[in-house]
Amino acid sequence: MHTSQDLRQAEAVRLDAVSKIYGRGDSKVAALHGLSLGFADGTFTAVMGPSGSGKSTFLHCAAGLARPTSGRVVVGGTDLSGLDDDQLTKLRRNRIGFIFQAFNLLPALTVMENITLPLQLAGERPDKGLIRNVVQRVGLAERLGHLPSELSGGQQQRVAIARALVTRPAVVFADEPTGALDTRTAGAVLRLLRESVDNARQTLVMVTHDPVAASYADRVVFLADGAFAGELLRPTAEAVAARMTRLGAWQDDNQRQAVAQPSGGRY
Numbered sequence: 001m002h003t004s005q006d007l008r009q010a011e012a013v014r015l016d017a018v019s020k021i022y023g024r025g026d027s028k029v030a031a032l033h034g035l036s037l038g039f040a041d042g043t044f045t046a047v048m049g050p051s052g053s054g055k056s057t058f059l060h061c062a063a064g065l066a067r068p069t070s071g072r073v074v075v076g077g078t079d080l081s082g083l084d085d086d087q088l089t090k091l092r093r094n095r096i097g098f099i100f101q102a103f104n105l106l107p108a109l110t111v112m113e114n115i116t117l118p119l120q121l122a123g124e125r126p127d128k129g130l131i132r133n134v135v136q137r138v139g140l141a142e143r144l145g146h147l148p149s150e151l152s153g154g155q156q157q158r159v160a161i162a163r164a165l166v167t168r169p170a171v172v173f174a175d176e177p178t179g180a181l182d183t184r185t186a187g188a189v190l191r192l193l194r195e196s197v198d199n200a201r202q203t204l205v206m207v208t209h210d211p212v213a214a215s216y217a218d219r220v221v222f223l224a225d226g227a228f229a230g231e232l233l234r235p236t237a238e239a240v241a242a243r244m245t246r247l248g249a250w251q252d253d254n255q256r257q258a259v260a261q262p263s264g265g266r267y
């Protein structure tokens, strides 16, 4: 049987009572209120919630891109609140992978140069075997000399995924990774993310508005008004959409469109 201590050790990321307040005085906004959440090693979690519920703020605090006003964040066993800015930058480079909706590749660098950039920045000698393995997993072996502008959107996102995996990070944070892709390409990217968890025991935390994308996760965590608002294990797109409706999401047209997408489950 696991003790709670064992479970904590098996967490890639832990937030303890994290609050984030923007602004001062009358313009003060509490974007997160005492949020406590853990993300177990080798799991895929989707984070969802209505617009303004604190998803981006959560992602920024959990990934060490912003400092909480109070509370603490632990990544791969390191308490981020104990780090100065240089140490935090180093930890982000070495221990955290990022995947963004807009891919964020460097246009003048080739596929291979983009993939190995985090290693260069960290001053690490590339592990050729690992790079070959990652390149094969994302299916880009034939494209390594191409520029991002010569690739499709789905291929560009696969480069970004390879770049996120190449440092063997403790956790990969993905922010709407399929938001700019058509549904078929989105499905391929989500299957690849799922494989990185199932086959390489990567830990993945993905913020999304899309119930179909969330259905690829092991768990969906819901936020509302900056606080934990429940979770679903082994989610289906329908169950996620129903929970989001109850939380008062889909009040604007964009989000209603997202829920109107395939009702039968996955892409």
Ligand SMILES: Nc1ncnc2c1ncn2[C@@H]1O[C@H](COP(=O)(O)OP(=O)(O)OP(=O)(O)O)[C@@H](O)[C@H]1O
Pocket: 022, 023, 029, 030, 031, 049, 050, 051, 052, 053, 054, 055, 056, 057, 058
């Ligand atoms: N830099 C900032 N300064 C002031 N308030 C902010 C700032 N960033 C976010 N907020 C406020 O904090 C709250 C949470 O915002 P956040 O962007 O984290 O929500 P979200 O769930 O990601 O929203 P969306 O789904 O619309 O992207 C909102 O009320 C937002 O207006």
